[in-house]
Amino acid sequence: MLLAQVEGFLEVARRGNVSRAAEAMFVTQPTLTARLHALERELGEPLFARTRRGMRLTDAGRAFLPYAERAIRAVRDGRQALADARSASAGRLVLGAAPAVSTYVLPAILQRFAAAYPRVEVAVRTGHSEDVLQMLLREEVQLAMVRAMRNPDIESIPLYEEGLVLVVPPGHPFAQRSRVGIADVASERLIFFDRTSSYYELTQTFFLSLGVTPREVMELDNIESAKKMVQRRLGIALLPRTAVAGELAAKTLTQVTVTDAPALSQKIVVIRRRDQGRPSGTVAAFLNLLKESDPAAVAS
Amino acid sequence: MLLAQVEGFLEVARRGNVSRAAEAMFVTQPTLTARLHALERELGEPLFARTRRGMRLTDAGRAFLPYAERAIRAVRDGRQALADARSASAGRLVLGAAPAVSTYVLPAILQRFAAAYPRVEVAVRTGHSEDVLQMLLREEVQLAMVRAMRNPDIESIPLYEEGLVLVVPPGHPFAQRSRVGIADVASERLIFFDRTSSYYELTQTFFLSLGVTPREVMELDNIESAKKMVQRRLGIALLPRTAVAGELAAKTLTQVTVTDAPALSQKIVVIRRRDQGRPSGTVAAFLNLLKESDPAAVAS
DNA sequence: TCTAGCTATAGAGCTTTTTTATCGGCCCGT
DNA sequence: ACGGGCCGATAAAAAAGCTCTATAGCTAGA
16 A cells, blocks of 8 residues: 555545645556555445545445544654754754763753754663663663763763862862872871762762771762862862852862872763764763763863 | 554564564565665654664653554554444434324334344434435435435335324214215314324315315324324324334224215335435445335334 | 546656675674 | 674565556536
């Protein structure tokens, strides 16, 4: 059965006249007649009664009519849905993100994305990078913004380098000193967050590699709490720069540079299943938006 | 766009494998590949990502999928609806009927029809023959059972001859007499029903042609009331045989034959729009059922 | 009776589709 | 490392179907 036959059926049903319907469809009348015959032959039932005045639906035709309309409408809507998806003017985008990205980087990006594509429905799922990777592999998310990871089934696009910076409360002795060494840091109470996250492992390795073992520590399970603890002078912390950008600007936290230690950072990337072909629709739109902007700069 | 392409898309989407899908659809693999390519070209977007393992839906494909399913389902359901209509195993039948037919003849017929085609939804619209004819011409009903009428746009199939019989209450003097003449009838109070119906005209013409003018009359607007009036000895009436079959059998009314007057009757036919082609589906089923039975015999 | 308007039909040409056969890549077991 | 097996893509020939022009057949209305 050809869609063209069903469309012809509808057009003739509407107009009751093959010639006019043919004209409206930009085909000749015999063509349309043939389509109708083919459709009737396939369905095994006359859909029209031929009269001197034109074509009238038979009972069978009347019975078939709503289904024909539904089918044509479905195809038309499907085309529209694809067009929407292509222009990203509508559709759905499901993102995965690591906690620090989700909280401090994504909001500003999503604000711009939502402004550019107001009809796109966006969903964000937050989790540790490893968990988000699994979501991606299970196709629960289309894109994920996580720390750089190695996996043969994904491709990564570098997003930004997220530095970990040492923050202290305003008025802390470190803030006045010209030089702060790693040994000085080790003697302070250190505040960590989320033992199960990659940050924890990263910072621990960092200290160990410098031969430093911070003794007094406090551990929180989220960055926001860690910041509060530092502000209440319960310790100092190594936190993602994006997570403290706001506090540094408001001078409610002060950044301290450790002179005798290398910069500590990790790469944040956006990852995507490698077997999904070229990005399209909302995904492509989001990636373009990322490409045009510096995610780390918009952290709030 | 070809339905076959959409079906191919669905089958491949389900199986993730062109070769298997092609096999299931009884075509060769290159055919199906070509269909997919044609569909993708028409939609301007890859629907599948080709991998070593087979075909995976792209985001675009996923967006299109529900519409494709809807379209195919609509066509499938449409086919089924036609098949149902053909076998009259389901569907809808809208009948028109004159009051006497609707009340006394149709119930028994519909009982049998409903037994034979339980899934057919039946609707009856009752009205005077002329009104029902208009309903038929406006296609508000598919068939109508009315008195024989002349109209170029309809075709009629004779159903039965409906005789008008003179009924009197049990114990009425006429019931005992061997001969009742038209003059005797004229001296009785006569009960008519529904001045606007064809019965009224018919009976009036009948008396006039015999040179009789019934003086005392009573007029009801429905047969059932007329029967009750006769039973309460308020008069005698000329009523359709089918309408009094039950009372005659139960001996709550008595039939009297007028010896010096011709039999009075009118033809009941089933009519149908002439431009509807050959009857099909529920209509054909109903007509067949009529053909096989004697409607007048089943009057209750 | 003629004309206008309707659909059906015939036959040629062309486009599209389908098929067979084959290619090129990749995975996996030996 | 290599070969068999499975994947989809491609080429080319054959087949099928579609669309066109031209025309027929029919009826209603002038």
